[in-house]
Amino acid sequence: MNPHLASRLANIAPFHVMELAKRATELERQGRSIIHMGIGEPDFTAAxxxxxxxxxxxxxxxxxxxxxxxxxxxxxxxxxxxxxxxxxxxxxxxxxxxxxxxxxxxxxxxxxxxxxxxxxxxxxxxxxxxxxxxxxxxxxxxxxxxxxxxxxxxxxxxxxxxxxxxxxxxxxxxxxxxxxxxxxxxxxxxxxxxxxxxxxxxxxxxxxxxxxxxxxxxxxxxxxxxxxxxxxxxxxxxxxxxxxxxxxxxxxxxxxxxxxxxxxxxxxxxxxxxxxxxxxPEAISIYEQRKAEFKRRRDFIVPALRQLGFRVPVTPDGAFYVYADCSALSDDADRLTIEMLHEAGVVLVPGLDFGPYTAKSYIRLSYATSMENLQEAVTRLEKFFAARR
Structure with a gap:
């Protein structure tokens, strides 16, 4: 007999970011090249x-x-x-x-x-x-x-x-x-x-x-x-x-x-x-250099997303995320992220996790990955969207 679970669990939704990451990992096991821009984790490690x-x-x-x-x-x-x-x-x-x-x-x-x-x-x-x-x-x-x-x-x-x-x-x-x-x-x-x-x-x-x-x-x-x-x-x-x-x-x-x-x-x-x-001082110097690299990535990816057809109504001033409106490209952000994963090999996250207000129309991109990965992701997405026109 299974134990009775507490009723509070009904108020806690699954974390879709992690579910999407699991799908991406499975595709990688199958030999696919996947660029991860979903989970908010720095590609740098401790100094x-x-x-x-x-x-x-x-x-x-x-x-x-x-x-x-x-x-x-x-x-x-x-x-x-x-x-x-x-x-x-x-x-x-x-x-x-x-x-x-x-x-x-x-x-x-x-x-x-x-x-x-x-x-x-x-x-x-x-x-x-x-x-x-x-x-x-x-x-x-x-x-x-x-x-x-x-x-x-x-x-x-x-x-x-x-x-x-x-x-x-x-x-x-x-x-x-x-x-x-x-x-x-x-x-x-x-x-x-x-x-x-x-x-x-x-x-x-x-x-x-x-x-x-x-x-x-x-x-x-x-x-x-x-x-x-x-x-x-x-x-x-x-x-x-x-x-x-x-x-x-x-x-x-x-x-x-x-x-x-x-x-x-x-x-x-x-x-x-x-x-x-x-x-x-030695460690802070390293972290400040890495911070400058995050800013460089932001300054690349925000205009690149706009060029792809996403609307970025507010340029992020911190962290390593861009919250982009994808409504000009799809009427369902969740479906779009799944398609981008399977067809372009790029992991982005739908607004679904972050609340109902922006769930259908926004995606989150994490630029906590290398500039080379960001550039390759943009190239793949250009081809992805070109094929849909």
């Missing part, structure tokens, strides 16, 4: 100083449990990073080291979301964000956010949609899937509006290090009550290391620490010791 630090940690036997909040050295270098890059004085005691940004989001939702709690977020959004809310029996209220709003929430929209059950907002800047950021003044207004209503503001900043056109800023500059998520996966190219952090108000630290002790014990000790090296 050599970080790998060396991990090897030293293992050689020195630093592989035991750590504090649930993380090793002091890592919390301190992250605090120094906020001071150096953003001019912010963040106490290391407010920084909780987590098993990736996913664990940070899980801890934040576990601490703040009650049964029936409504959390506002834009449609489109990273799908797991709404599922973290659902896991704690809250309700993600997805608000249609088009290119006019840079696919983000605005203060006006937050005011309009805040209801009796609303307790907070969950934002991402820069965003997955759109690569767009919330302007500083607009984010300041949103935080003030939420604060007036005694709600919480969670801002996912895992792509903040990959901001290209203006000086980056952190939502932490808007007050100690703002909760920020960050990660070593994207800017630091450490996806499989499962390391991230959470910055919370001092008053929340005991509650989050208690949750972390029970849910995770701690993040990987080896990853934590390696993570300290991410902030060395």
């Amino acid at each position: 050599q100083p970080v790998i060396d630090a991990a090897a030293r940690a293992m050689a020195d036997g630093k592989m035991q449990y750590t504090s649930a909040t993380g090793i002091p050295a890592l919390r301190e270098v992250i605090a120094n990073h906020y001071r150096h890059v953003y001019g912010l004085d963040i106490a290391p005691s407010r920084i909780i080291i987590t098993a990736g940004a996913s664990a940070a989001l899980l801890l934040a939702c576990a601490a703040l979301v009650d049964k029936g709690t409504e959390v506002l977020m834009p449609d489109p959004s990273y799908p797991c964000n709404r599922h973290f809310v659902a896991a704690f029996e809250g309700q993600a209220k997805m608000i249609a956010s088009g290119p006019e709003q840079r696919f983000q929430l605005s203060d006006t929209v937050v005011r309009e949609h805040w209801g009796a059950a609303t307790r907070g907002v969950l934002l991402a800047s820069p965003s997955n899937p759109t690569g767009t950021s919330i302007p500083h003044d607009e984010l300041r207004k949103i935080v003030a509006t939420v604060r007036e209503r005694q709600g919480f503001t969670i801002v996912d900043e895992i792509y903040q290090g990959l901001t290209y056109d203006e000086a980056p800023f952190s939502a932490l500059s808007l007050g100690e009550d703002v909760i920020v998520i960050n990660s070593f996966s994207k800017y630091f190219n450490m996806t499989g290391w499962r390391l991230g952090w959470l910055v919370v108000p001092e008053s929340m630290v005991p509650a989050v620490e208690k949750l972390a002790q029970n849910l995770f014990i701690c993040a990987s000790s080896i990853a934590q010791h390696a993570g300290v090296a991410c902030f060395s």
Whole structure:
């Protein structure tokens, strides 16, 4: 007899990005050449100083449990990073080291979301964000956010949609899937509006290090009550290391620490010791060079997509995604991505995962792959669309 599954699973949809990746992998097993621009994973790996630090940690036997909040050295270098890059004085005691940004989001939702709690977020959004809310029996209220709003929430929209059950907002800047950021003044207004209503503001900043056109800023500059998520996966190219952090108000630290002790014990000790090296001048120099390469790729692929017939209504200013309107090429983004995979050998992702508002008309492209792959993908898609005319 199979066990009865919890009813909350009905509120968590499959992750179509991963399903498409499985199809692509099967085609590769059959001998097909596939260019992957679906999953948001840097093609770079950890910088050599970080790998060396991990090897030293293992050689020195630093592989035991750590504090649930993380090793002091890592919390301190992250605090120094906020001071150096953003001019912010963040106490290391407010920084909780987590098993990736996913664990940070899980801890934040576990601490703040009650049964029936409504959390506002834009449609489109990273799908797991709404599922973290659902896991704690809250309700993600997805608000249609088009290119006019840079696919983000605005203060006006937050005011309009805040209801009796609303307790907070969950934002991402820069965003997955759109690569767009919330302007500083607009984010300041949103935080003030939420604060007036005694709600919480969670801002996912895992792509903040990959901001290209203006000086980056952190939502932490808007007050100690703002909760920020960050990660070593994207800017630091450490996806499989499962390391991230959470910055919370001092008053929340005991509650989050208690949750972390029970849910995770701690993040990987080896990853934590390696993570300290991410902030060395040598490593930062490497990461800044890679950031420049991501920008170069963006500056190639955005006009190339427009030339192919996609509409890119908002040029992404961060992350490594382009969110492109494919409605001039197809009336069904999901079907189009399957056809591009099978006929052109190119993996792109339909808007289906990111919310209903853009599901049929948008695709997401990840340019976290080599320039050679991007150029070859454009060549293949040119032939694909030419054959359809």
